[in-house]
Every structure is written in C-alpha cells, then in structure tokens.
Amino acid sequence: MDPIRNPFAPGAGTPPPELAGRDALREALRISLERTRLGRPAKSAMLVGLRGAGKTVLLDRIRQDAEASGIHTLRVEAPEGRSLPAILAPQLRQALLRLSTLAAAKDYAVRGLRALAGFAGKLKATYQDIEVGFDFEAEPGLADNGDLEHDLQALFEQVGLAAKAARTAVALFVDELQYVEESQLAALITAMHRTEQRQLPVILIGAGLPQLRGQLGNAKSYAERLFDFPDIGALPEAAARQAIALPIASEGAAIEPAAVDRILQLTHGYAYFLQEWGSHTWLAAAASPITLQDVERASLQAVAAMDESFFRVRFDRCTPKEKRYLRAMAELGPGPHRSGDIAACFGTRVSSLAPTRSALIRKGMIWSPNHGDTAFTVPMFDAFMQRIMPGEDWRE
Template structure:
C-alpha cells in the first residue's frame, strides 16, 4: 500500500478525511448562528469533552459554515498563561476592519475600533500581554474604564451594533476555554449576556474540557441559562466504522469486517485514536483488504506512536508528585475514582494530596465528574501511566 496515498490524519486539530457522527451538532450550531443574525434568540454553545474527541476540528468546521453563511467570525485559542483580552483584541480588530468596508456599517465599525483602542490602552497595565494595532484614536469614556467587565461589555456592544448594521453577526470561536481565569470568564459571560439582552448579533461558540460548565457556573450563576453545553464523546460504532471505511473506500481499499471491529474496540471510538490506528493499518498492509493481522501489527505501532506524542507531551509537563498521583489513579483503573481511594494507594491523607489534585485540574489532566471523584481528561491515560511507570517502585520515588 502506498503511504503517500494514506488518507488518515492523526494530528492536533487536523481535519479527518471523514467527519462522521457529528451532523446533528453541526446543524444545531448552524441554525443558532443564523438565528442570532436574524435577531432571534439563540444560546451560545460550549462544546465539552475529553481530549481526542475532535472538539477543535468541530470548532473549525463550524467556523467555516458560519463564514460560508455570510457571518463575521474570529477564532482564538486560550493557552495557559495568556489573558482573554490579549487573545481577543487582535482578532476583534481584524473583524472590525472587515466590517468597516461595509458602507452601512462603516461609522459604527469605526466607533467600535475607537472602543478597541480605549480598551487596549486602559487595560494594558493590568494585562501586559495585550498587543494590538491601533487604527483610530480612543473615544473618551468608551470601553476605557480599566475594568474588564465594563469595558468588554462596551466593546462587544459596539462591535455588535456594527455587525447588525452590516446585516451580519459576529461569532466568537474560542478553543480551550478551561484555561481562561474565572474572573475573565465572568466578564465574557456578562458581556455576552448584555448583547443578548439588547438583541445584538454576537454569539460565542467555544470548546473545552468537561470541567468547563462548573467554571462557567462559578463565574456567573446565570451561565447555564445563557449557554448550551453539548457533550462531545466518542463515536458510536456505526460512525466509527464510517470514519475508517469511507476514506479507504474512496481510494479503492477496504477493510475486512473483523479488522474494522478490532480497531473500533481498541480505540473505543475516539476520533483521534481512529485516525492513528487507520494510518498505521494502512502503512503495514501489503494490499487491500486490510485484515486482522494487519491491525494486530498496526496496534503495536499505534500505541508506540501515541506514547511518544499524544500521551508523552502531557506526561512531560507533570511534576514527580503529579506523576505519582496519576499513576495511583491508573492503578485503580480508567476511573473515575474517589479521592480517598487514590490517597490509600499512595498511603497519604486526602487533605495532603488536595494541592496536587488542584494543580492537575488546572493543567487539564483530570476533572471532577462529581464531588470527591477524579477522572482522567485524556482517554486511555491509565494504560499509558502503567506502561511508562511499571512495577511498584513508583510509590517510593
């Protein structure tokens, strides 16, 4: 089999050749964005799910849909250590410059650019990472109080009025929202709430780990009424088979039924893992059809590739104490696990491990499905921890 023709695409946010099993969610977001454009009520959308379920891919596909529908968009990722104003400001500037090319919206877009100038100038002392080009002089009193909650509200209001005049909507696509500080999340929720109250065409479509609804609720109690939180999980067996079989069939290659079933079971339907297994199965097969022996060989190579990339990049960010905590979780199985059970494996008191657990939540490695429970945010990470820290001596390192 020619590796140059290999259709599978295991990568961070890389679009798969067949985006299977997500049509309903894509349609729901498309309808919501167009309702906002029409001045009708629609909730903002925050997709939540574990690593490897394709949230970033979905976010990009949704943005493409929105732009094809004539909407203005911005797309940002919220990395650790960056402020929300810093990541939003440059993208808002680009969106406003596009809106200013509309004759109907030019004056309002220029006023919003003045608001952005005041916003950046007033908040630069508090958020030193703000870097944005200034096209117009600030308008005194417009988004320049130096208070993020009030200034972001004024800025999004001004931007929403420009979008409304242009007959479009502004859709904010934000990935990795769980890394935004809760006080900044509160300011964003407040601003979106105000835009909704004034029926301005501004909407957020975001993505994050499963702890995000709790963070939003703590930021603002009314967040649950402002957002929908669709859970993006692994693909069902039919969609998982389609993700494997359709790209191969388009190139005249097929899988034996038991080979497909073996991959679906090994990957548990997680889209990233399906791409990894599909890639290696293609590369090891001599010819079509890809059979069970090919998959058995590919499984060893896929696990090794995941260990050196998908899993290892997360493992290397951990302190020794955090590694031991996750290894103790792995000793108990996939999870979720009670904090007391994890502490027992480590022969420690629950209270003494609370800071480690909190740090792991901040790093996006674990989350709490319910009070006192802890679960991995990365599928199959328990098996990886047992492979990379085998034996029993890890408890005394």
C-alpha cells in the same frame, strides 16, 4: 498499501477525511448562527469533552460553515499564561476593520475601533500581554474604565451594532476555554449576556475540557442558562465505522469487518484514536482488503506513536509528585476514582494530596465529574501511565 495515498490524518486538530457522527450538532449550531444573524434569540454553545474527542476539528468545521454563509468569525485559542483580553483584542480589531469596509456599517465599526483603543489602552496596565494596533484615537468614556467586565460589555456592544448595521453576525470561536481565569470568564459571560439582552448579532462557540461547565457556572450563576453544552464524546458505533471504512473506500481499497471491529475495540471510538489506528493500519497492510492481522501488527506502532506524542507531551508537563498521583489513579483503573481511594494508594490523607489534585486540574490533566471523584481528561491515559511507570517503584 501506498503510503502516499494514506487517507487518514492523525494530528492536533487536523481535519479527518470523514467527519462522521457530527451532522446533527453542526445543523443545530447552523440554525443558532442564522438566528443570531437575524437578531432572533439563539443560545451560544460550549463544546465539552475529553482530549482526542474531536472538539477542535468540530469547532473549525462549524467556523468554516459560518464563514461560507457570510457570517464574520473570529478564531482564538486560550493557552495557559495568556489573558483573555490579549487573545481577543487582535481578532476583534480584524473583525471591525472588515466591517468598516461596508458602507452601512462603517460608522459603527469605526466607533468600535475607538472603543478597542480605549479598552486596550486602559487595560494594558492590568494585562501586560495585550498587543494590538490602534487605527483610531480612543473615545473618552467608551470602554475605557479599566474594569474588564464593564469594558468588555461596551466593546462587544459596539461590535454587535456594527454587525447589525451590516446585516450579518459576528461569531467568536474560542478553543481551550478551560484555561481562562475565572474573573475573565465572568467578564466574557457578562459581555455575551449583554449582547443577548440587546438582541445584537454576536454569538460565542467555545470548546474545552469537561470541567468547563463547572468553571462557567462558578464564574456566573446564570451561565448554564446562557449556553448550551453539547458533550463531544466517543463516536457512536455506526459513525466510528464510517470514519474508518469510508476513507479507505475512497482510495479504492477495502477493510474486513473484523478489522474494523478490532479498531473500534482498541480506540473506544474516540476520533483522534480512530485516525491514529487507521493510519498505522493502512501502512501495515500489504494489500487490499485490510485484515485483522494488519490491525494487530499496526497496533504496536500506533501505541508507540501515541506514547511519544499524544500522551508523552502531557506527562512531561507534570512534576514528579503529580506523576505519582496520576500513576496511583492508573493503578485503580480508567476511573473515575474517589479521592480517598487514590490517597490510600499513597498511604496518606486526602487533604495532603489536595494541592497536587488542584494543580493537575488546572493543567487540564484530570477533572472532577462529581464531588470527591477524579477522572483523567485523556482517554486510555491509565494504560499509558502503567507503561511509562511500570512496577512498584512509583510508590516510594
């Protein structure tokens, strides 16, 4: 098959050729965004799911939908080691500058820019990584108390007032929210709660690993009433079949049903894995229709490619003790696993492994579906750990 015509797109957040199985959620969020624009009650949303489920792709597609309808959007990622004020401030400045070009919203937007100057100037002492241009002098007493929770509320209010005057909405799209510290999450939740109370057209669409729901609840007890939490998991069977078959058909080729069955079995229906297997299967096939034998040949390359990129980049972030903990989990299977069973693999007490477990949760490698349970945040990571740390030496 012509590699130039390969329709699949494995990558970090790379849009797939066929975004299958997400139409209902896209429509639900479109309704929320439009209700926000009209000043009607609408819940913000947090997309939660494992790595490789397609959260980032979906977040970006929903943002594109919003932009196409005339809603102003901000898009940020919350990496480890960066503060929430630092990643939000430049994007809020851009949104306010755009709104300031509209006559109806100009005065409100300018006041928002003054609020941003006070916000960033005062909080710079606490969050040294804030870097944002100032277009206007700060207004004394506006978002400049130096308290993040109070000042972010005041800043979001000004953004909401400008959007309301422009008869539009501002939608914040924030990826990897699980890396935001609890106190900063609390400030974000409080700011969104305030805009909702004032019926201002500001909405938040976030995405993160499964532990995000618990983190938000810990930050503010009312978070679960403020947000919806759609679970972004493996695609349903019919949608997973479409994700493989339709891109191939769009190139004038075909794939045998048995070949599709095998890809679904190997990938468990996760969006990123479907793209990886689809791409390698296309390259392994000599001609159309693509066969089961083509899938089997491609699987060796697909696994090797994922080991060197998708899996390895996460493995390399871990300390030797953390790697042993993950290997012990893999010894028990896909999971979830009880903390006591993991400790038994080491021949030690649960309490002695608690710091390691906590560090892995902070790094986004594992999460706790229930009290005392531990699970991988990356599908099929157990098999990778057994490949990269074979035998019994890891126990020593």
